[in-house]
Amino acid sequence: xxxxxxxxxxxxxxxxxxxxxxxxxxxxxxxxxxxxxxxxxxxxxxxxxxxxxxxxxxxxxxxxxxxxxxxxxxxxxxxxxxxxxxxxxxxxxxxxxxxxxxxxxxxxxxxxxxxxxxxxxxxxxxxxxxxxxxxxxxxxxxxxxxxxxxxxxxxxxxxxxxxxxxxxxxxxxxxxxxxxxxxxxxxxxxxxxxxxxxxxxxxxxxxxxxxxxxxxxxxxxxxxxxxxxxxxxxxxxxxxxxxxxxxxxxxxxxxxxxxxxxxxxxxxxxxxxxxxxxxxxxxxxxxxxxxxxxxxxxxxxxxxxxxxxxxxxxxxxxxxxxxxxxxxxxxxxxxxxxxxxxxxxxxxxxxxxxxxxx
Amino acid sequence: xxxxxxxxxxxxxxxxxxxxxxxxxxxxxxxxxxxxxxxxxxxxxxxxxxxxxxxxxxxxxxxxxxxxxxxxxxxxxxxxxxxxxxxxxxxxxxxxxxxxxxxxxxxxxxxxxxxxxxxxxxxxxxxxxxxxxxxxxxxxxxxxxxxxxxxxxxxxxxxxxxxxxxxxxxxxxxxxxxxxxxxxxxxxxxxxxxxxxxxxxxxxxxxxxxxxxxxxxxxxxxxxxxxxxxxxxxxxxxxxxxxxxxxxxxxxxxxxxxxxxxxxxxxxxxxxxxxxxxxxxxxxxxxxxxxxxxxxxxxxxxxxxxxxxxxxxxxxxxxxxxxxxxxxxxxxxxxxxxxxxxxxxxxxxxxxxxxxxx
Numbered sequence: 041x042x043x044x045x046x047x048x049x050x051x052x053x054x055x056x057x058x059x060x061x062x063x064x065x066x067x068x069x070x071x072x073x074x075x076x077x078x079x080x081x082x083x084x085x086x087x088x089x090x091x092x093x094x095x096x097x098x099x100x101x102x103x104x105x106x107x108x109x110x111x112x113x114x115x116x117x118x119x120x121x122x123x124x125x126x127x128x129x130x131x132x133x134x135x136x137x138x139x140x141x142x143x144x145x146x147x148x149x150x151x152x153x154x155x156x157x158x159x160x161x162x163x164x165x166x167x168x169x170x171x172x173x174x175x176x177x178x179x180x181x182x183x184x185x186x187x188x189x190x191x192x193x194x195x196x197x198x199x200x201x202x203x204x205x206x207x208x209x210x211x212x213x214x215x216x217x218x219x220x221x222x223x224x225x226x227x228x229x230x231x232x233x234x235x236x237x238x239x240x241x242x243x244x245x246x247x248x249x250x251x252x253x254x255x256x257x258x259x260x261x262x263x264x265x266x267x268x269x270x271x272x273x274x275x276x277x278x279x280x281x282x283x284x285x286x287x288x289x290x291x292x293x294x295x296x297x298x299x300x301x302x303x304x305x306x307x308x309x310x311x312x313x314x315x316x317x318x319x320x321x322x323x324x325x326x327x328x329x330x331x332x333x334x335x336x337x338x339x340x341x342x343x344x345x346x347x348x349x350x351x352x353x354x355x356x357x358x359x360x361x362x363x364x365x366x367x368x369x370x371x372x373x374x375x376x377x378x379x380x381x382x383x384x385x386x387x388x389x390x391x392x393x394x395x396x397x398x
Numbered sequence: 399x400x401x402x403x404x405x406x407x408x409x410x411x412x413x414x415x416x417x418x419x420x421x422x423x424x425x426x427x428x429x430x431x432x433x434x435x436x437x438x439x440x441x442x443x444x445x446x447x448x449x450x451x452x453x454x455x456x457x458x459x460x461x462x463x464x465x466x467x468x469x470x471x472x473x474x475x476x477x478x479x480x481x482x483x484x485x486x487x488x489x490x491x492x493x494x495x496x497x498x499x500x501x502x503x504x505x506x507x508x509x510x511x512x513x514x515x516x517x518x519x520x521x522x523x524x525x526x527x528x529x530x531x532x533x534x535x536x537x538x539x540x541x542x543x544x545x546x547x548x549x550x551x552x553x554x555x556x557x558x559x560x561x562x563x564x565x566x567x568x569x570x571x572x573x574x575x576x577x578x579x580x581x582x583x584x585x586x587x588x589x590x591x592x593x594x595x596x597x598x599x600x601x602x603x604x605x606x607x608x609x610x611x612x613x614x615x616x617x618x619x620x621x622x623x624x625x626x627x628x629x630x631x632x633x634x635x636x637x638x639x640x641x642x643x644x645x646x647x648x649x650x651x652x653x654x655x656x657x658x659x660x661x662x663x664x665x666x667x668x669x670x671x672x673x674x675x676x677x678x679x680x681x682x683x684x685x686x687x688x689x690x691x692x693x694x695x696x697x698x699x700x701x702x703x704x705x706x707x708x709x710x711x712x713x714x715x716x717x718x719x720x721x722x723x724x725x726x727x728x729x730x731x732x733x734x735x736x737x738x739x740x741x742x743x744x745x746x747x748x749x750x751x752x753x754x755x756x
Binding site for chain 2: 119120123133154156157159182185187188190191192194195273358359366
């Protein structure tokens with residue numbers, strides 16, 4: 041088993057990565073301080089992993105809550121459902137919530153944990169690639185507002201992240217590929233060597249080869265853990281992790297979270313950010329092509345959907361969380377492995393980038 | 399002007415107390431880091447103080463949101479209204495929210511600030527006695543769940559608390575008296591000398607004498623700031639501030655927050671806690687009588703409403719935030735000025751205490 045650490049003083053926690061972890065009864069019990077656990081999952085994941093997850097908390101009293109599956113349920117209404125279940129079950133401040141599922145389940149469960157009785161413990165059991173390499177690590181929790189993704193949320197760190205890569209074997213191909221977008225992101229913003237490795241191992245990853253998966257997930261979690269340890273609340277370097285996300289969120293919001301997956305939108309967003317970087321003269325066209333080619337090779341979109349207009353994109357982007365005093369700050373590339381946050385780009389270059397559709 | 403400090407490292411902030419503070423244009427501008435302010439208030443307070451509050455932020459861009467007045471609106475639905483206004487106005491992470499009103503406005507605005515875009519700044523401008531001496535200081539923010547008060551919330555400290563005691567002159571008598579419950583609470587749990595002063599100055603306070611008010615508010619804020627600085631997240635000593643509140647919350651919840659004011663429920667709750675302390679042999683009957691007599695002297699109830707049954711009380715108390723692993727922990731008195739958190743009381747004594755109604 042690989043064990044990484046997110047170093048945040050007394051709020052530090054481990055990331056455990058291995059094949060078959062979830063099949064070990066009691067493996068999570070020591071991360072629960074009280075006696076009560078409530079596992080929150082969805083209708084897709086429950087039949088596959090809920091029984092194992094209950095066993096993982098052997099020795100504790102475990103309740104479960106199964107929610108509908110999908111980003112469109114990541115809203116204040118479903119939060120009410122979670123609060124209702126907690127109060128109906130008379131769960132007190134000593135409860136530990138466990139998020140069993142993808143990013144949506146993790147974000148919602150984490151936000152419930154951040155706000156139920158002003159904050160209770162939670163653990164992350166991510167079962168999608170995207171959640172394993174990105175959303176389960178770092179304590180960002182949120183729900184969506186109809187007019188903006190993750191607009192309502194909190195920073196609340198989990199007590200533990202348990203990544204069982206065996207869960208990836210049941211993941212639909214499209215979702216698996218969407219998760220690769222975030223893996224590729226780490227190479228693009230912070231590690232040219234890793235990007236190079238990804239170019240050479242894309243096929244092994246697509247075949248869900250165990251050792252390739254373990255390496256890619258460990259590397260991604262390492263990069264994320266380092267950034268989060270340095271900048272928990274996104275005052276600086278953590279913002280680089282939003283590469284492709286301002287464009288991507290605009291796509292998702294325009295589609296009411298019902299069409300493209302998050303990773304797909306981010307893939308197109310990263311290409312847009314790379315193209316804008318080229319237009320600024322910051323990134324070579326060759327490097328932008330490498331980014332675009334790798335994303336395409338793993339089956340991801342590399343341009344916004346034609347059904348969304350440039351005007352729609354710009355309107356939604358202007359209410360993104362990265363906006364400060366009216367200016368849209370974007371993560372742009374200087375080279376593969378070297379990203380910057382900037383508001384210092386030409387508006388014409390942005391407009392030209394938005395005009396390009398698939 | 400009196401200036402106190404809540405000492406919490408880089409999250410420290412001042413409490414400013416004086417007569418007529420709010421009439422000084424620009425007095426709050428230096429506590430706003432960005433350019434945008436949104437003042438959240440209610441239909442009762444807006445006609446009285448919104449114009450002054452806007453002036454208090456001179457030099458900033460100020461928007462306003464006027465909500466309906468009342469504890470029954472302190473819920474997830476009204477939160478949605480606040481989020482909508484923030485998103486419609488394209489407010490970004492640099493916005494500062496300002497809570498202008500009583501405890502309900504402060505708690506909701508604070509929780510919105512804690513969760514909008516994962517946390518933005520806010521300032522407190524409490525206009526009721528209860529908010530000035532209690533809820534505006536210490537960073538507890540929350541909304542109610544239909545089955546439990548303040549069940550959904552966060553710890554989020556304001557940047558500044560501005561207390562203009564001139565606002566108390568427009569406060570309805572009943573609300574003013576309800577605020578005195580929390581003032582008396584500080585004497586009961588932590589300061590026998592202050593309790594003694596309150597016994598001798600109850601009439602001056604009821605007459606809203608300026609110097610008596612200044613002293614009582616300063617003393618209350620001092621005691622609260624000290625406790626919060628020591629125990630921000632209520633791991634220990636801060637729980638003492640909940641004296642009377644577990645009983646009180648049960649009364650409020652049973653009435654769906656529509657009948658007694660919070661301070662009235664807390665007054666009755668404090669008498670119940672004192673009576674339980676007497677039944678335990680911890681507090682002298684004479685001291686319990688002094689507590690009860692002072693509360694009655696300022697026009698507050700000293701027993702639960704007869705319309706609520708002991709069974710209802712107990713059921714609601716068992717989902718209170720102070721419950722840990724199934725046990726109701728209560729704040730009880732050893733003497734006036736000396737409180738303890740305990741689960742070590744007899745269940746029969748609790749039952750007998752609950753059986754007593756007005």
